[in-house]
Amino acid sequence: MYDLVVVGAGPYGLSVASHAAAAGLNLRLLGRPMASWRDHMPRGMFLKSEPDASALSDPSGAHTLAGYCAQRGIEVAHGSPLPLDTFTEYGTWFGRNAAPPADEQTVTRVSPCVEGFVLETAQGERLTARAVVLAVGVLPFAQRPPALGGLPTELVTHSTHHRELSRFAGKDVTVVGAGQAALETSALLAEEGARVRVVARAPRIDWNAPPQPLARGRLTALRDPHSALGTGWPSWVWSRLPSAVRRLPASTRLHIARNALGPAGAWWLRERFETAVPTLLGHTITAADRTAPGVRRVGGVLGERVRLWLAAADGTASTLETDHVVAATGFTPDLSRLGMLDSSLREGLRRVGTGDAPWLDARFQSSCPGLFFAGLLTAPSFGPAMRFVHGASFTAPRLLEGVLQHRAQTATAVTGVPASPGARETERQVARGPLGGQRHTRPAAEAPSASGDGTGRLPAPVSGSKDAPEAVDARKGGSRAE
Numbered sequence: 001m002y003d004l005v006v007v008g009a010g011p012y013g014l015s016v017a018s019h020a021a022a023a024g025l026n027l028r029l030l031g032r033p034m035a036s037w038r039d040h041m042p043r044g045m046f047l048k049s050e051p052d053a054s055a056l057s058d059p060s061g062a063h064t065l066a067g068y069c070a071q072r073g074i075e076v077a078h079g080s081p082l083p084l085d086t087f088t089e090y091g092t093w094f095g096r097n098a099a100p101p102a103d104e105q106t107v108t109r110v111s112p113c114v115e116g117f118v119l120e121t122a123q124g125e126r127l128t129a130r131a132v133v134l135a136v137g138v139l140p141f142a143q144r145p146p147a148l149g150g151l152p153t154e155l156v157t158h159s160t161h162h163r164e165l166s167r168f169a170g171k172d173v174t175v176v177g178a179g180q181a182a183l184e185t186s187a188l189l190a191e192e193g194a195r196v197r198v199v200a201r202a203p204r205i206d207w208n209a210p211p212q213p214l215a216r217g218r219l220t221a222l223r224d225p226h227s228a229l230g231t232g233w234p235s236w237v238w239s240r241l242p243s244a245v246r247r248l249p250a251s252t253r254l255h256i257a258r259n260a261l262g263p264a265g266a267w268w269l270r271e272r273f274e275t276a277v278p279t280l281l282g283h284t285i286t287a288a289d290r291t292a293p294g295v296r297r298v299g300g301v302l303g304e305r306v307r308l309w310l311a312a313a314d315g316t317a318s319t320l321e322t323d324h325v326v327a328a329t330g331f332t333p334d335l336s337r338l339g340m341l342d343s344s345l346r347e348g349l350r351r352v353g354t355g356d357a358p359w360l361d362a363r364f365q366s367s368c369p370g371l372f373f374a375g376l377l378t379a380p381s382f383g384p385a386m387r388f389v390h391g392a393s394f395t396a397p398r399l400l401e402g403v404l405q406h407r408a409q410t411a412t413a414v415t416g417v418p419a420s421p422g423a424r425e426t427e428r429q430v431a432r433g434p435l436g437g438q439r440h441t442r443p444a445a446e447a448p449s450a451s452g453d454g455t456g457r458l459p460a461p462v463s464g465s466k467d468a469p470e471a472v473d474a475r476k477g478g479s480r481a482e
């Protein structure tokens, strides 16, 4: 039995695994490192976040993006967009040097068992763990307009389906959305030789301003502070105070999660986009169907196309025919999309207010003791920082505290004796770490392993934290909303 299994090896999973290994936990990390970035983002993309907001988190603080780039003579600077491949390689290097080795397996099922959880993988492995972190990222939550629902992937895809856009050269492509993914995907499509347009409900496209210089007058800095999520006080609060966000009423947090840092294009993309991509703004797709196969004007190729039925803001209806639709319409954090999670466990989880994301305590633990979440699904609890790589630095050390608390409590509950003195010392050190400034330097590879107790009893509900009274054991049919 493992102390911890981390599902997903993106920036959040790698960061959590790095902290957990350094604390001596017996853990497994399952997933292909940086798979979303490697396989599901278009070649030629740049990060929208600034380089200094794009580092993963290890307890020593030694594996930063800046350090990685400096070692290799790669220039990174504030205000200079970071290429996708540089970031992907950095994450892969982080995984090799600061985290335990990842098993490239896909978890297909997580179910409760007496001692914690059973995980099954598509590759046929079955393992048990006292605690599980679901750091599955954005892909399970890809959102498509309902009107596009019935069409096959030859005609309609989500933006995350594409690494190579060159296959659309010479084709007519309609990109839906007005955020960075829509704008950058369409600019890249145009540069690959596609005839592309953007259709969006939004009446206009918003563009971020270029970042202000890091050194500014004190008054300007006070009026408009820098933060990892951009300049201005709201961004400062989202990036610096996720714990305070979590204390806001659930309805306020849901509103923030839906509306803060809304769709906008990066300043460096604007010229490339505006000179190459026509737009049809203020239009909603009300329906879509296939046109009959026939001879197309360009290239004389036989094939189906998509017909989109559009409604303008004033109610005017129109139609549009295109070879392919790319829905760059974002992600919705919704637990019901996590098919791998045993349905009784999933259904019993308490939610944030009336939303679809899991309620979490201050250490990222759900209402099911031992089940932790990281990344997008935690944004309705901790705010918009959790939608970005930056949030991993807040998440990893705190989540580890939760895992260690859970381990100590289950060990005590099962055996009647607390965890070993060595483990207790690690727990004390980690507890001092993120909140008290203590840092570990032990590399992941040297971490000793601690095994489970194997006595076969249910983990105790969380106690000893101020969140404890609210926590509900989902396996005992707890309430679903806060």
Ligand SMILES: Cc1cc2nc3c(=O)[nH]c(=O)nc-3n(C[C@H](O)[C@H](O)[C@H](O)COP(=O)(O)OP(=O)(O)OC[C@H]3O[C@@H](n4cnc5c(N)ncnc54)[C@H](O)[C@@H]3O)c2cc1C
Residues within 6 Å of the ligand: 007, 008, 009, 010, 011, 012, 013, 030, 031, 032, 033, 034, 035, 036, 037, 041, 046, 047, 048, 049, 053, 054, 105, 106, 107, 108, 135, 136, 137, 138, 139, 160, 181, 340, 374, 375, 376, 387, 388, 389, 390
């Ligand atoms: C086009 C695009 C551009 C973006 N640009 C930025 C940016 O510039 N800056 C920024 O901060 N954020 C950006 N983001 C958001 C970005 O996705 C997140 O910040 C970041 O990836 C979150 O890390 P994560 O570990 O939660 O998720 P991911 O990076 O998605 O990693 C999750 C991992 O879990 C794996 N996984 C999922 N299910 C399973 C399973 N069942 N078994 C095993 N493994 C599984 C996935 O394969 C994936 O590798 C962008 C997102 C998109 C889509």
